[in-house]
Each structure stands twice: as C-alpha cells, then as structure tokens.
Amino acid sequence: MKVLDDFVILDDNVDLLFATKGPRSHFFGYYDKSPFSGDGRQLLCQAVDFDGRIVQEGDKAEIGFWDLTDGSYTRLTETKAFNWQQGSMLQWLPGSNYKKIIFNERSKANFISVILDLDSGNKHFLPTTIYSLAPNGQYALTPRFERLYYCRPGYCYMGIQQPKWNGNLPPGDGIIRMDLRHGSHQLIMETAALANIKMKESVHYVEHIMVNPQGSQCIFFHRWFHQPNSIITRLYTCNLDGTELRLFPDSGFYSHANWINGDQFIIWGRMLGTYAKVRRSGFATKWLLSPILRFYRKHYSSPLIDKMKRSVTLDAFLLFSDSAEDPISVGKNILVGDGHPSICPSNSQLLLVDTYEDSQNYRHLSLYNMSTKTVIELGRFFSPPKFNQTGFRCDLHPRWSSSGGLVCIDTIQGDRRQMMVLDVTKVLEGL
16 A cells, blocks of 8 residues: 555555645535546536535535646536535536536526536526436436425535425425426325335435436435434335336335446345344334444444444345345445445446545545455545534545546545545456
8 A cells, every 4th residue: 555645545556647626625426426528538526615514505516627638627607506425416418428517506496407518508407406317318317305405414405495395294205207308307206105104204205316227217215214313214116207116125224325237236235134123113213222323323433343233233235136035245244334336337346335434534445346255445535533424524435437447536635625536447457
C-alpha cells in the first residue's frame, strides 16, 4: 500500500488519475449511476460553497463537468433539489450519446426534473422527479419526493412542504412511472397496497428503486417505522408497469443493492432467522432488542462487536435470482459489513464495494471476485469524525466507468468533500 497523504492510502497497483480541488465541495451522489461519459473523458459533478452541515432550503448546487484529459471545468446549470447522499439524481441521459443530462429540480409548486441539451443549452422540464431510468432513456421511475420530505431526512429535498403527503399512508403515494419524451406519468405501485391491516398505523414509504440493465423490472423497498427509531424494510421486484409484484424473504432488513444481470441482483440484507422474527415483534423490539441495538451503535466500529452482531442477525451480501426462492450468501467472512455494491461493466463477477468508517475512521474500498472468492483492497480513505454518523456524511459510493478501468468515489479532503478518479486497470489485468 502507498500513502498519498493524511487522507488517502492506495494499493500499489491503483493510481490516482484525477481529484477535484477546493475551495468548493464537489460530489456526485449515489453509487448506482455513473458520472463518466462513454469515452471516460468527462466527469459530471455537483459543486457547493458549504460543507459540514445538512442541506437547507435556500441552498443551491452548481452542475458541471470536469474534463479528465486537461483538468478543465465547465459550468452547466444549477439546481435547488439535492441532498448529500444522492445529489440531484444527476446522470447522463441514456440514448443521447452523452449530449444530454437529466437531474431533479424544484419549482414553486413541486419537485420536477430537467433534461439539459449540452450542445444547445435548451432545457426540457418534466412534471415530476426521476430516480432510476430505463436503459433506453425513455422512462423513469420515482417515488414522490414531496412524501420523502416527511419521512426520509438526508434523502429528501428541502423547500416544499405539502401537508397532504404527511401522515401514515397518504392516498396517491407510491412509485410513479414517467415518459421522458413528453412527461406523461402514472402511479404504478401505491404504497397503501403494500401495507396490510396490521401495518396501517405506521408511517410507510417507498424508495431505493433500481431498474435492471434490460429495463424489464426493478427492485424497490417498502419501508415503515416499526418503532420510533426502528425501520422495517420489505424487498420487492416488479415490472416497470407495476405488474408481477414479487416479495422476497420477509426478514425485515435490506440495504444497498445492485443488478448483476436481467434477473440476478446482489444486496446487503438479512437471512430469515430467529433474530428477524423477534425484531418484527413490537414488544421484543422495545424491551429486548432496543437496548442491545443502542449498545451496538455505540460500539459498531469494533470488529469483535460487529462479528457478534452478524452471527446473530445473519446479515450478509445476498444474491437473489428469479429462478431461486432462497438467496446465496456472497463473500461470507470476507465482505463483513454493509456497503454500496457495484458490478464491473466488463466482468460481472467483479464486485466493487465500500465500507463505513472503521475504528480509525477509514473507509475501505475493495474489489471482490465472486468466482475465485478473493478480495483486493484498493484503498483506504480517512473520514473526519465530525462527518460520520450524520446527515452530511460522505460515503464513498463507488462507481465504474463504462469500460471498467476507472472508478470514481466521493471522499473528504480536509473539511470538504471531493471526487477522486482511480485507475484500476493494472488490478484488473492481474485478476
């Protein structure tokens, strides 16, 4: 391993190709979208003049791109609809030959999305937000961000409060499908239809929608508050019109996912077991599990405590497929913590995954070979304690270039978040 500075340690075969610099903060957002243009030359980003606090109503993020060949920066536009974890859902519009981008924005009445033509500068305004796009660039799926304002701090947008979207199960909440060509949209999955009678006294919402590479179906989460500080998650897939709804093992806990191909995906989740059943009991959660979970959250960075937790909860990366009822555990005793998984575009057996901060406040980036069951640590990145366990934390959120040779992450440099591009070509050649 080679030490670049006080914040970055890299594998000897990993090179730092490019890094944004202050005084502004630069970031991209979530891990399921790529900031790279098809030729790997341009890198989309959002830039803000602040850091170390949550996003507020009056904040704006500038949208632009970096040219990785000469280090120049081009300003494109700005948005008022963004958060630290997922940005503005900024991404290249599929099918536009990297000539158009799409992102979320805020109008006076509601949250919307915008398609920007980079050649002409023209903007096409769409009536609702985008979250995950079909690979042909014709459709988008999205939850109602007006609803997320009331139940998902850190993943919502600020500036619009519409009381009709407050409450346990507001009518009309759910997954929306929008035609990006002319803006027509309809509700394809209503949240209320997912909640049974016993659940209806809880606050429910849907999120983490992810369309598969074939554009035939999507993953999504149905979540509700089981206790004030306890969220239960159900994992579903369905077609992009809402049909063929499938509920996966109802363990109550799922986190970050990524598609491997059209019918297989990997996700950090929980096997069905005693712990999962106990957690679904309101009495047990309140009087038995809550004290234990408080202790774990205080000592979560201890490897011993984390190992004890996993032996009880059966949490792991799980591989699901349409042809199998039960999941397969991936990276057992190797990938031992939740992270953001990304499948290499040039080799679907290579899994790029990050971690949360360890006891020394380093976040780790690793490449796991699902065929050989081997792992290579690509780097470690220091995360200042004041950022950790907050709504303005900076997860690495690793993303591939389309060729698979470059990886982009968000990380903290000093007191500002910046984007780094790592060249992992030599690592891939050695696998």
